[in-house]
Amino acid sequence: MNDTPQLGIGIGWRPEIADTVEALSGVDWVEAVAENICPGHLPDSLVRLRERGVTVVPHGVSLGLGGADRPDARRLADLAERAETLGSPLVTEHIAFVRAGGALTASPVLEAGHLLPVPRTRDALRVLCENVRIAQDSLPVPLAVENIAALISWPDEEMSEGQFLAELVGRTGVRLLIDVANLHTNQVNRGEDPAKALDELPVEAIAYVHVAGGIERDGVWHDTHAHPVTAPVLDVLAELRARVAPPGVLLERDDDFPPAAELAGELTTIRETITAAAAVASPRPPTGAGTGTGARTGAGTAAAVTEEREAGGTDAARGRLALGEAALLSSLVAGTPAPEGFDPRRLRVQSRALAAKRAGVVAKIAPELPEILGKGFRPAFLAYAAHTPMRAGYRRDALDFAESLLIERRPEDSAARRRLTLWWRERAASRPPRRATRLFRVARAALAGR
Numbered sequence: 001m002n003d004t005p006q007l008g009i010g011i012g013w014r015p016e017i018a019d020t021v022e023a024l025s026g027v028d029w030v031e032a033v034a035e036n037i038c039p040g041h042l043p044d045s046l047v048r049l050r051e052r053g054v055t056v057v058p059h060g061v062s063l064g065l066g067g068a069d070r071p072d073a074r075r076l077a078d079l080a081e082r083a084e085t086l087g088s089p090l091v092t093e094h095i096a097f098v099r100a101g102g103a104l105t106a107s108p109v110l111e112a113g114h115l116l117p118v119p120r121t122r123d124a125l126r127v128l129c130e131n132v133r134i135a136q137d138s139l140p141v142p143l144a145v146e147n148i149a150a151l152i153s154w155p156d157e158e159m160s161e162g163q164f165l166a167e168l169v170g171r172t173g174v175r176l177l178i179d180v181a182n183l184h185t186n187q188v189n190r191g192e193d194p195a196k197a198l199d200e201l202p203v204e205a206i207a208y209v210h211v212a213g214g215i216e217r218d219g220v221w222h223d224t225h226a227h228p229v230t231a232p233v234l235d236v237l238a239e240l241r242a243r244v245a246p247p248g249v250l251l252e253r254d255d256d257f258p259p260a261a262e263l264a265g266e267l268t269t270i271r272e273t274i275t276a277a278a279a280v281a282s283p284r285p286p287t288g289a290g291t292g293t294g295a296r297t298g299a300g301t302a303a304a305v306t307e308e309r310e311a312g313g314t315d316a317a318r319g320r321l322a323l324g325e326a327a328l329l330s331s332l333v334a335g336t337p338a339p340e341g342f343d344p345r346r347l348r349v350q351s352r353a354l355a356a357k358r359a360g361v362v363a364k365i366a367p368e369l370p371e372i373l374g375k376g377f378r379p380a381f382l383a384y385a386a387h388t389p390m391r392a393g394y395r396r397d398a399l400d401f402a403e404s405l406l407i408e409r410r411p412e413d414s415a416a417r418r419r420l421t422l423w424w425r426e427r428a429a430s431r432p433p434r435r436a437t438r439l440f441r442v443a444r445a446a447l448a449g450r
């Protein structure tokens with residue numbers, strides 16, 4: 001893929017560190033979460049970076065390309081608009097599902113609020129390939145898709161991660177965004193060898209690389225993006241560089257942002273790791289030119305056509321995948337029994353992680369809630385999340401959480417309840433609320449208590 005842009009060394013742009021990113025030396029490009037950008041009102045920091053010639057790549061998190069449904073046309077249009085507004089040479093998304101249920105399962109749509117792994121099966125591959133093709137046809141620039149970190153494994157998987165990604169590239173021509181921290185995560189959590197995955201990949205399809213930090217707790221690696229990059233992750237980066245010179249490498253940090261000097265130090269370490277690995281790397285033929293898993297463009301496409309004819313086509317595969325993903329997500333966010341073949345302990349770890357992330361994001365986008373509720377915010381939200389799946393994004397989640405508290409006449413402190421009522425009314429007045437009669441009765445009672 002000779003037309004892949006040469007990006008260099010970059011860092012994830014976040015509003016909290018916008019000034020720091022602008023001031024860092026040696027930053028060739030930045031990546032911004034696509035859903036956090038409004039094309040008509042670009043942040044001043046991104047405007048200044050673009051004026052300096054710094055490339056900005058939009059990184060999507062909500063398409064759900066690994067889900068059973070076809071990609072939403074509106075989400076694709078939004079991603080395309082961001083790419084055009086930013087003048088980006090490519091856009092990126094994840095090989096994951098983020099919601100399940102709906103028409104294919106005749107059940108309510110459930111939102112995960114997080115990236116969840118797809119099964120490495122022929123059904124999931126068939127659906128993913130069609131979804132990727134739909135996205136490619138809808139976007140004005142090339143698409144690259146990212147491997148994700150996982151706490152859980154699907155039963156009866158038919159391929160390794162490297163084989164799965166190689167088949168995807170062979171059938172669609174999509175580029176890859178390889179996250180070496182996620183390869184390390186899957187080594188700890190799922191016993192998968194990063195070197196083996198890299199050997200199976202068509203490394204010439206790599207558009208760029210992510211590097212990020214995490215932490216291990218009770219034998220489980222959590223890909224937090226809120227801790228320093230560890231030596232094992234840098235070792236995987238060196239393994240990758242021994243096989244190919246990636247067009248770009250980017251440091252991700254999403255929370256607990258350190259001082260500028262620490263970020264600069266991590267960028268320096270990444271550069272040094274790449275330079276050292278390049279010095280000892282031996283030339284390797286492109287995967288597609290040899291006998292490896294990546295040499296499958298023609299054969300893979302033929303195999304895909306044969307599979308669709310023999311197994312009832314992609315629509316049948318979508319139905320089977322929909323049932324599996326809905327059962328898993330329902331177990332994680334609604335407390336239904338663990339689907340057969342999954343490790344219940346790991347599902348509990350993943351469920352707690354999802355709830356904790358929801359609490360953290362809600363606290364960030366609605367900071368008035370932890371201010372009003374104090375130390376009671378987190379336990380109250382986790383209790384709410386244990387029986388209430390997210391239904392329409394984090395802002396709606398914050399409103400639903402506040403509404404649930406008011407219906408239960410909480411918090412007990414009347415002044416706090418009055419503040420919560422006013423907060424809810426200011427934000428929910430533009431639409432008729434659910435259970436309106438009960439809620440306004442609660443609201444009137446809270447206001448009357450002043």
